[in-house]
Amino acid sequence: MYISSKQLRPDVIIIGAGIIGLSIAYHILEADPELSITIVEREKMLGLGSTGKCTGGIRYQFSSSLLRRLSLLSREFFLNFESVFDVPCWYLEKGYLMLASHEALWNQLQSTAEHAEAESIPMKLLKREELLERFPYLDRDRFMGGTFCPWDAYADPYAVLAALYAAVRSKGAIVHFNREATKIILNGDSVRGVETKQGSIWSPIIVNAAGPYAAQVAATAGITLSVQPYRRQVYVCSNPKDVPKAAPSIVDLASGFYLHQEVSGKAVLLGGTDKYTWPGLEEVVDKSLAEDFFLAAIDAIPSAVDIKWLRTYTGICEQTPDFHPIIGEVLGLRGLFAANGFSGHGFMHAPAAGRILADLILNDSTEWIDINLFHPDRFASGSLSESNIF
Numbered sequence: 349m350y351i352s353s354k355q356l357r358p359d360v361i362i363i364g365a366g367i368i369g370l371s372i373a374y375h376i377l378e379a380d381p382e383l384s385i386t387i388v389e390r391e392k393m394l395g396l397g398s399t400g401k402c403t404g405g406i407r408y409q410f411s412s413s414l415l416r417r418l419s420l421l422s423r424e425f426f427l428n429f430e431s432v433f434d435v436p437c438w439y440l441e442k443g444y445l446m447l448a449s450h451e452a453l454w455n456q457l458q459s460t461a462e463h464a465e466a467e468s469i470p471m472k473l474l475k476r477e478e479l480l481e482r483f484p485y486l487d488r489d490r491f492m493g494g495t496f497c498p499w500d501a502y503a504d505p506y507a508v509l510a511a512l513y514a515a516v517r518s519k520g521a522i523v524h525f526n527r528e529a530t531k532i533i534l535n536g537d538s539v540r541g542v543e544t545k546q547g548s549i550w551s552p553i554i555v556n557a558a559g560p561y562a563a564q565v566a567a568t569a570g571i572t573l574s575v576q577p578y579r580r581q582v583y584v585c586s587n588p589k590d591v592p593k594a595a596p597s598i599v600d601l602a603s604g605f606y607l608h609q610e611v612s613g614k615a616v617l618l619g620g621t622d623k624y625t626w627p628g629l630e631e632v633v634d635k636s637l638a639e640d641f642f643l644a645a646i647d648a649i650p651s652a653v654d655i656k657w658l659r660t661y662t663g664i665c666e667q668t669p670d671f672h673p674i675i676g677e678v679l680g681l682r683g684l685f686a687a688n689g690f691s692g693h694g695f696m697h698a699p700a701a702g703r704i705l706a707d708l709i710l711n712d713s714t715e716w717i718d719i720n721l722f723h724p725d726r727f728a729s730g731s732l733s734e735s736n737i738f
Contacts, residue, residue: 358384358522360709361542361551363529363565365389367399367505367695368687369557370512371702377519379706385521386549388542390528390561394513395506398559399695401631401663403582403608403617405597406696407444407500408469411460411735414672414721415693416467418700421716425699426503433511437503438611443596444500445483446736447491447648453601454492456735461495471497485590486598487650496596502611505695529558532569532684539569539683553709555685560629560664562688571678574727575689576627580665581637583618586656588649591616598648604738605644615658618645620738631662667691668727671734675704675722685709686724691737 360376362369365387373385391397406426408419429437448454457473464471475493480486517523524546531543532554541550558565560577567573587593587609598607599620606620619641638660645652668674668689678684685708687701694701700716707714721732 357550358386359551360385360553360555361549362387362555362557363542364397364557364559364561365391365394365513365523365525366397366557366559367509367512367698368559368690368701369555370509370516371698372555372557372687372705373516373521374512374519375702375706376709377516377521379710381519385516386551387516387521387523388527388529388544388549389523389525392526394525395509398664398666399505399509401582401661402505402692402695403619404502404505404695405444405500405608406503407497408464409444409446409460409471409495409497409500409736411456412672412732413463413467414717414732415697415734416464416469417717418693418697420467420469421700421703422697423499426501429503429508429511433515435507435511437507437511439501439503440611441499441501442594442609443496443498445494445496445596445598447479447486447494447598447600449490449492449600449602451492457493457495460736464497469497470499471495485588485649485651487648490600490647500597502597502608508695529565530568532565534569534681537680537682539681552683553685554683555687555705555709557687559688559694560666562666562686566678566686569681569684571681571684573674573686573688573724574668575666575674577629577664577666578627579631579634579662580692581619581633581641581660581662583638583641583660584658585616585618586658587614587616588651588655590651591649599736599738600644600648601736601738603644603647605641605648606738607645607649616655629664631664633660633662665692670727670730670732671737672732673697673701673722674724675701676708676719676724679723679725
């Protein structure tokens with residue numbers, strides 16, 4: 349088969365055809381349609397990685413102002429998605445309900461709501477009485493209060509992924525599936541290309557958007573990334589009988605339990621209590637976690653005692669120590685850009701990551717955010733934190 353010079357020597361190589369990699373390609377080509385981009389993906393087809401297994405949540409309720417900023421930068425993309433791509437993604441603003449069962453969490457939610465209000469994010473603080481009046485299916489004795497943001501939403505991850513894939517292909521990007529990047533090729537202190545089992549591809553700009561494999565990819569260039577892959581189990585269950593259709597996504601911050609209702613309202617995706625499980629890349633289901641999980645579900649929503657457990661699947665979430673992503677050019681290695689460690693927020697923050705990386709690659713700077721705060725060498729200082737983790 350004939351392979352053009354643009355495929356072998358593109359302007360940009362992106363490692364990873366998940367939501368982050370495709371968003372970066374899309375935003376680069378929106379800004380400069382003349383650039384050539386080649387994307388290499390280890391999986392055999394679209395959607396087999398982390399994006400295809402995420403629950404599709406989009407939220408603004410972060411204790412970190414930086415993560416709230418990434419959500420705000422992504423908002424326009426999701427609001428205008430159907431008019432831009434001319435396909436549905438089933439975007440629905442149904443809100444998240446974040447619940448505090450003890451004083452420290454309640455104080456944190458109050459602080460988050462105050463800061464969000466200053467940023468024009470509509471986040472409502474609900475004291476215990478109002479919380480139980482609006483959501484009577486919650487355990488009446490467990491929660492001191494909560495917060496609700498009507499902007500928090502759901503969109504279909506695969507629909508968004510497929511639309512971005514079609515868009516970048518139509519703009520001339522080449523996507524190679526079943527082509528794993530085995531090594532980043534260097535020329536002194538600059539990148540030169542990417543080695544794969546099918547041959548090498550050459551470019552002065554390489555973006556590591558390899559998701560759970562990001563640290564492995566970076567290591568081939570002698571770079572240490574503080575990113576680890578973690579297994580996250582999702583339980584597909586019948587809807588608790590007391591929880592109405594179109595209920596908000598519910599998060600018990602103390603246990604990490606969450607309930608995310610499917611658009612139909614016939615089933616729910618439950619999970620979150622394994623947020624501190626061991627790292628690994630095998631997508632295996634650990635049934636030993638189920639008892640603690642269902643006890644956490646019943647603690648939050650008593651009628652969950654009667655739900656039917658339909659199936660369980662496992663996805664991989666890549667995390668950094670401070671639950672903030674690594675974004676930007678790698679220090680000391682010109683032309684290598686990182687977009688890694690989104691810590692479970694990759695789907696919702698992919699539009700922002702695409703805008704930021706496109707700016708950095710095309711203009712050497714970005715006005716959207718202080719990119720120095722996302723530098724991979726920041727972890728020793730411990731300056732960033734996020735409390736609303738589940």
